[in-house]
Amino acid sequence: xxxxxxxxxxxxxxxxxxxxxxxxxxxxxxxxxxxxxxxxxxxxxxxxxxxxxxxxxxxxxxxxxxxxxxxxxxxxxxxxxxxxxxxxxxxxxxxxxxxxxxxxxxxxxxxxxxxxxxxxxxxxxxxxxxxxxxxxxxxxxxxxxxxxxxxxxxxxxxxxxxxxxxxxxxxxxxxxxxxxxxxxxxxxxxxxxxxxxxxxxxxxxxxxxxxxxxxxxxxxxxxxxxxxxxxxxxxxxxxxxxxxxxxxxxxxxxxxxxxxxxxxxxxxxxxxxxxxxxxxxxxxxxxxxxxxxxxxxxxxxxxxxxxxxxxxxxxxxxxxxxxxxxxxxxxxxxxxxxxxxxxxxxxxxxxxxxxxxxxxxxxxxxxxxxxxxxxxxxxxxxxxxxxxxxxxxxxxxxxxxxxxxxxxxxxxxxxxxxxxxxxxxxxxxxxxxxxxxxxxxxx
Amino acid sequence: xxxxxxxxxxxxxxxxxxxxxxxxxxxxxxxxxxxxxxxxxxxxxxxxxxxxxxxxxxxxxxxxxxxxxxxxxxxxxxxxxxxxxxxxxxxxxxxxxxxxxxxxxxxxxxxxxxxxxxxxxxxxxxxxxxxxxxxxxxxxxxxxxxxxxxxxxxxxxxxxxxxxxxxxxxxxxxxxxxxxxxxxxxxxxxxxxxxxxxxxxxxxxxxxxxxxxxxxxxxxxxxxxxxxxxxxxxxxxxxxxxxxxxxxxxxxxxxxxxxxxxxxxxxxxxxxxxxxxxxxxxxxxxxxxxxxxxxxxxxxxxxxxxxxxxxxxxxxxxxxxxxxxxxxxxxxxxxxxxxxxxxxxxxxxxxxxxxxxxxxxxxxxxxxxxxxxxxxxxxxxxxxxxxxxxxxxxxxxxxxxxxxxxxxxxxxxxxxxxxxxxxxxxxxxxxxxxxxxxxxxxxxxxxxxxxxxxxxxxxxxxxxxxxxxxxxxxxxxxxxxxxxxxxxxxxxxxxxxxxxxxxxxxxxxxxxxxxxxxxxxxxxxxxxx
Numbered sequence: 001x002x003x004x005x006x007x008x009x010x011x012x013x014x015x016x017x018x019x020x021x022x023x024x025x026x027x028x029x030x031x032x033x034x035x036x037x038x039x040x041x042x043x044x045x046x047x048x049x050x051x052x053x054x055x056x057x058x059x060x061x062x063x064x065x066x067x068x069x070x071x072x073x074x075x076x077x078x079x080x081x082x083x084x085x086x087x088x089x090x091x092x093x094x095x096x097x098x099x100x101x102x103x104x105x106x107x108x109x110x111x112x113x114x115x116x117x118x119x120x121x122x123x124x125x126x127x128x129x130x131x132x133x134x135x136x137x138x139x140x141x142x143x144x145x146x147x148x149x150x151x152x153x154x155x156x157x158x159x160x161x162x163x164x165x166x167x168x169x170x171x172x173x174x175x176x177x178x179x180x181x182x183x184x185x186x187x188x189x190x191x192x193x194x195x196x197x198x199x200x201x202x203x204x205x206x207x208x209x210x211x212x213x214x215x216x217x218x219x220x221x222x223x224x225x226x227x228x229x230x231x232x233x234x235x236x237x238x239x240x241x242x243x244x245x246x247x248x249x250x251x252x253x254x255x256x257x258x259x260x261x262x263x264x265x266x267x268x269x270x271x272x273x274x275x276x277x278x279x280x281x282x283x284x285x286x287x288x289x290x291x292x293x294x295x296x297x298x299x300x301x302x303x304x305x306x307x308x309x310x311x312x313x314x315x316x317x318x319x320x321x322x323x324x325x326x327x328x329x330x331x332x333x334x335x336x337x338x339x340x341x342x343x344x345x346x347x348x349x350x351x352x353x354x355x356x357x358x359x360x361x362x363x364x365x366x367x368x369x370x371x372x373x374x375x376x377x378x379x380x381x382x383x384x385x386x387x388x389x390x391x392x393x394x395x396x397x398x399x400x401x402x403x404x405x406x407x408x409x410x411x412x413x414x415x416x417x418x419x420x421x422x423x424x425x426x427x428x429x430x431x432x433x434x435x436x437x438x439x440x441x442x443x
Numbered sequence: 444x445x446x447x448x449x450x451x452x453x454x455x456x457x458x459x460x461x462x463x464x465x466x467x468x469x470x471x472x473x474x475x476x477x478x479x480x481x482x483x484x485x486x487x488x489x490x491x492x493x494x495x496x497x498x499x500x501x502x503x504x505x506x507x508x509x510x511x512x513x514x515x516x517x518x519x520x521x522x523x524x525x526x527x528x529x530x531x532x533x534x535x536x537x538x539x540x541x542x543x544x545x546x547x548x549x550x551x552x553x554x555x556x557x558x559x560x561x562x563x564x565x566x567x568x569x570x571x572x573x574x575x576x577x578x579x580x581x582x583x584x585x586x587x588x589x590x591x592x593x594x595x596x597x598x599x600x601x602x603x604x605x606x607x608x609x610x611x612x613x614x615x616x617x618x619x620x621x622x623x624x625x626x627x628x629x630x631x632x633x634x635x636x637x638x639x640x641x642x643x644x645x646x647x648x649x650x651x652x653x654x655x656x657x658x659x660x661x662x663x664x665x666x667x668x669x670x671x672x673x674x675x676x677x678x679x680x681x682x683x684x685x686x687x688x689x690x691x692x693x694x695x696x697x698x699x700x701x702x703x704x705x706x707x708x709x710x711x712x713x714x715x716x717x718x719x720x721x722x723x724x725x726x727x728x729x730x731x732x733x734x735x736x737x738x739x740x741x742x743x744x745x746x747x748x749x750x751x752x753x754x755x756x757x758x759x760x761x762x763x764x765x766x767x768x769x770x771x772x773x774x775x776x777x778x779x780x781x782x783x784x785x786x787x788x789x790x791x792x793x794x795x796x797x798x799x800x801x802x803x804x805x806x807x808x809x810x811x812x813x814x815x816x817x818x819x820x821x822x823x824x825x826x827x828x829x830x831x832x833x834x835x836x837x838x839x840x841x842x843x844x845x846x847x848x849x850x851x852x853x854x855x856x857x858x859x860x861x862x863x864x865x866x867x868x869x870x871x872x873x874x875x876x877x878x879x880x881x882x883x884x885x886x887x888x889x890x891x892x893x894x895x896x897x898x899x900x901x902x903x904x905x906x907x908x909x910x911x912x913x914x915x916x917x918x919x920x921x922x923x924x925x926x927x928x929x930x931x932x933x934x935x936x937x938x939x940x941x942x943x944x945x946x947x948x949x950x951x952x953x954x955x956x957x958x959x960x961x962x963x964x965x966x967x968x969x970x971x972x
Contacts, residue, residue, distance in 0.1 A: 043562025144751035259655025
């Protein structure tokens, strides 16, 4: 059994700390159980069922520290892992940035664990995928998709008496629907803590509708367009921006660096409609309530009405700069409005609806310029209506510039990044002057 | 797709533990037989088992300090079966005989659950058993046996050289990988392999505080399938030119001095005028273009649609291959897939489904002639056996088709980089890999680089900034007009090529000599925020 209760974890951690002779010692214990199923060409391709449990011990003498791990839990193994980490710590170079361990404090329990998700079996996964495949067969399309569920726990305890425990569940699903000729493609992705919120049938219907609507795409000239980014597209674009690191900004190598030195903290960098924050207690998107530096995570606003409100300061960097540490985000929520995607389309005179973006990579760190492509459903809008599908584009755009050009934001919804599979709460958004630089023949 | 960051490592161990030889091969055979017998007993028609011990070492430094030394180990067993015509897989780090048998039974249960929605039964290309065999990367120095101090001293001296040259920041790392993996299958193979890889690298950053501008230059090293000897520089491995580049050995200290000087120059370099240019691409750059635009579209699982939901499909559809006359590139373009090439990241004796590795043609005289296929795909393109390019990143991931080393063959007639530059009126010479992106069918791509040199009227006239080129794959490879000869041939490579769901990382090399492409679109990437 790879998932331990708080009490079971505490017992093991206390026993391990009892073996320590270092100045400071911290012990982490984590377990993961889950499974996945992958399908293509309307049939299962691969599937797996995996469980792991591991223990990591970090010993510190002065400013020298080292880590050793093990996955066996008899007393001799636990004594050995502590001894190994202590031997290595004595050999390690001093780290001038080492910070002493944090003392005891209470971390509130997280809210990300759902028993129904933890109870998923191979049959549950197969049934969910069977529904998705049937939708595609009925629509004369080929489905390729993926469903994965994970139950995990993390616990840690240090020699100063600090203890943390967190347990959560997660299920992600994505499906691409294509026609046999390869001239049409659609996509849908969902991610939840609770399996009961996942409806593979309706998600696949959305993807199928997009695929059947994307046949006969017309080529239109690349250039600057008003775009409506669906949440799954906006999420992937913005994910590259969610590193509000003060140190990088102070060092002059971030889009948050100020010419002449310092950071852009307090500056208005985006449109006033943009507010971005993190909150581990958001019921739609629960996050971790503590981090491995022993810091409690609370609601933190990063961008407030376009102004850079907070940057993340590690304990070391905060001490150096004489400010309070600010832990990085454990989730990201962007505020929006009440408009639906349809409302955004209706209010658009001329524009492009983007269902999904693909292969986004950094071009220039200075401006956070990114390149990537549209994929799986790109449509031309005129006078508030979707007129016809268009060929895919390559874009070169910075999310910072993009969030300066916000025309309207819709209602935020939980969405997953198509590359990292992390979940976010992001609204659909209408952006003016989005830069498409060339056409792609890809469908 | 190439991942933007280094792969996440597994749990940490100390360096001494890394020198432990792992489980005795006799014990591994016993465990393997337990797994195979348990799978058969539950109704599997085929089973294979991988008992893996994966060691990684990462040394991470910046400026005058070592930020982290992490030795990690991951050990466990992964079992793959066919039951009722369907694949099933299960994995666990518990390695008693009882646990291994239970894991095999779980794999069969997964296969049976999924068989109910299976479209067509798995067809495996026949594979003879090899009995008990072994293979080892032919390293000279095991990186895990080199004292930590030697490595940190090297990286800190690299950092000191960068700072002395005026760098604002320097980050340097050395990653080492050792895959100890034992494969057994119901075909009668028991294959023990010991695979090594190493990747030293750095990034130098120069900041102009007044303007707020910053520029960086990455190392020109490659990840390689070698031991620590890669870092013992030899004169014969240095390629002279506007900047020194490297073949089978790497001089990290020399490269960081060049990189620091170039980062300083990049701050002041002129911005590129967008338009059409003839591009002369160094192997330290071209490997990534080969990887994305030739390596990936020739993977048969993409062609067939198995990767449609994530990495995408391919424009190289079966009809193009069947025609035997699809002109992928100009007649100069010859590309091979090769799982044997010494020093390459992909070189192994046997792949992760027990197939002996080989070399084969993908593009001959510009024409598409073959794909990369594994056992359950071979029949689709009329092959009687797999091409041996199946891989799993760890024991707890299922194996599937991964890219072999895919390399552009050098020109057959004598031709140097200087000769190419002499014949260029308006061009850009690009060294090092930078930004990269390609669409899901591998038509439209965009690449950056590390340093860009403007060529005008047969001469390099200075450095350029803000350069990226965009092209259509087929048009690009048909614009290939010159390839330098074998004396310029070098390997580049990807330490972390991502594919699959859940995503897995693969390491793969790509060789080429400097190559020229005419009339490619170049854009200017400068923006203001």
